[in-house]
Amino acid sequence: MTNQSLRWPGGPLTGTAHLPASKSEANRALLLQRLAGGGTLSNLSEANDTVLMQRLLAQAASTDHLDAEDAGTVMRFMTAYLAVTGWRGTLTGAARMKQRPIAILVDALRALGASIEYVEQEGYPPLRFGGQPVAAPAGQLAELAVRGDVSSQYISALLMVGPMLPGGLRLRLTGEVGSRPYIKMTLKLMQHFGAAATEVGRDVIEVQPGGYRPADYTVESDWSAASYWYALLALAPAGSSLLLPGLREKSWQGDHVIQIIMQPLGVVTEFRADGSGASLTQRPLAPPPVDAPTTNFSDCPDLAQTVAVVAAALGRPRRLTGLDSLRIKETDRIAAIQQELRKFGADMPEVAPGVFEVQSANFHVDGQAVDTYDDHRMAMAFAPLAMRGPLLVHEPLVVRKSYPSFWRALAAVGMQVG
Numbered sequence: 329m330t331n332q333s334l335r336w337p338g339g340p341l342t343g344t345a346h347l348p349a350s351k352s353e354a355n356r357a358l359l360l361q362r363l364a365g366g367g368t369l370s371n372l373s374e375a376n377d378t379v380l381m382q383r384l385l386a387q388a389a390s391t392d393h394l395d396a397e398d399a400g401t402v403m404r405f406m407t408a409y410l411a412v413t414g415w416r417g418t419l420t421g422a423a424r425m426k427q428r429p430i431a432i433l434v435d436a437l438r439a440l441g442a443s444i445e446y447v448e449q450e451g452y453p454p455l456r457f458g459g460q461p462v463a464a465p466a467g468q469l470a471e472l473a474v475r476g477d478v479s480s481q482y483i484s485a486l487l488m489v490g491p492m493l494p495g496g497l498r499l500r501l502t503g504e505v506g507s508r509p510y511i512k513m514t515l516k517l518m519q520h521f522g523a524a525a526t527e528v529g530r531d532v533i534e535v536q537p538g539g540y541r542p543a544d545y546t547v548e549s550d551w552s553a554a555s556y557w558y559a560l561l562a563l564a565p566a567g568s569s570l571l572l573p574g575l576r577e578k579s580w581q582g583d584h585v586i587q588i589i590m591q592p593l594g595v596v597t598e599f600r601a602d603g604s605g606a607s608l609t610q611r612p613l614a615p616p617p618v619d620a621p622t623t624n625f626s627d628c629p630d631l632a633q634t635v636a637v638v639a640a641a642l643g644r645p646r647r648l649t650g651l652d653s654l655r656i657k658e659t660d661r662i663a664a665i666q667q668e669l670r671k672f673g674a675d676m677p678e679v680a681p682g683v684f685e686v687q688s689a690n691f692h693v694d695g696q697a698v699d700t701y702d703d704h705r706m707a708m709a710f711a712p713l714a715m716r717g718p719l720l721v722h723e724p725l726v727v728r729k730s731y732p733s734f735w736r737a738l739a740a741v742g743m744q745v746g
């Protein structure tokens with residue numbers, strides 16, 4: 329096992345945070361660029377998820393075995409792409425990917441005529457594609473009801489191949505739809521690449537046939553990655569401030585709500601007039617409210633770990649809801665947060681069905697080692713605790729999934745990373 333130590337030398341945190349580009353935007357844009365047959369994408373990150381998406385799209389033409397590793401968007405988006413292009417071969421993933429469900433997407437693609445079989449466990453990757461392209465009857469709108477309460481990635485995947493179907497696609501989303509902003513991001517990018525894709529009613533989305541047009545797109549910096557800098561600032565000494573380049577005030581990423589969530593936790597955001605990024609300033613905390621405030625993470629699940637750790641470290645009780653999807657991400661993130669918070673004298677018990685409360689009576693950071701559970705967000709969400717004391721992080725390279733330069737970026741603002 330490799331370990332990394334983090335130590336803040338003292339004094340305010342200032343400087344510029346180097347952020348990666350959004351992997352969510354990039355992986356959509358890469359697929360749409362491929363389906364459009366052109367267009368230039370700028371600011372693609374070196375995140376493994378983005379590199380993988382590029383590689384698999386390039387390899388599909390020449391191989392019958394593809395590996396999406398631990399990248400959910402790659403697994404789900406490629407599944408839809410390989411189905412509409414009539415690919416023959418096997419799409420697999422990492423051990424954890426084989427535990428992340430995919431039946432909702434496979435069922436929908438099968439209903440459109442794709443031949444996809446499960447190689448190991450029913451309902452889970454790996455998948456074998458029979459080479460039969462989806463065959464919705466020419467000129468007829470394909471209509472599907474798809475559950476929206478497990479992962480929005482199935483819906484985004486289906487929507488993006490919708491313009492390639494001869495009669496277009498109408499999706500009716502059922503259940504309590506989670507991660508909605510990611511669906512809206514998909515629609516925005518599809519429209520950017522010339523598709524007619526619109527919400528025609530509550531949870532009904534229609535996509536017209538006709539494919540895509542080549543377009544250029546510059547990927548925005550990643551707001552989920554920015555959340556770790558908000559956390560660092562919230563836990564930093566008084567007088568701290570940071571510049572986060574490449575963030576837009578009007579973002580297609582739902583995780584930009586971190587700027588609102590972090591206000592009562594002492595971080596104020598201002599956007600630079602020239603559009604070059606966000607300036608973050610730390611402000612003194614107001615007295616805590618009498619009752620623990622509740623934040624619903626159903627629209628922004630990737631922020632839950634960040635906020636849980638900051639609330640615990642600041643001793644600000646907070647209730648977290650909308651966490652269901654965390655159980656099927658890179659790890660069971662609810663269990664992982666609980667386990668790791670306990671090392672610091674905090675916890676996040678389920679106090680009512682679906683309601684988790686961050687509690688911290690005796691929070692202390694004094695050299696504990698954080699386990700990262702093959703989850704980049706466990707590493708990055710707990711790293712800001714180094715502002716409060718020395719810390720060890722196990723398997724730090726896990727950050728390569730979305731933010732390979734994270735540790736270098738921390739070192740660049742003065743964190744002692746060893």
Ligand SMILES: O=C(O)C1=C[C@@H](OP(=O)(O)O)[C@@H](O)[C@H](O)C1
Nearest residue numbers: 352401479480481507510630653
């Ligand atoms: O579409 C996307 O780019 C993503 C959607 C979300 O997943 P779910 O829809 O599974 O919640 C999010 O957690 C993930 O990091 C990226």
Ligand SMILES: C=C(OP(=O)(O)O)C(=O)O
Nearest residue numbers: 398399400401630657658
């Ligand atoms: C859940 C995540 O990614 P994915 O589902 O794309 O693997 C994430 O990056 O937090």
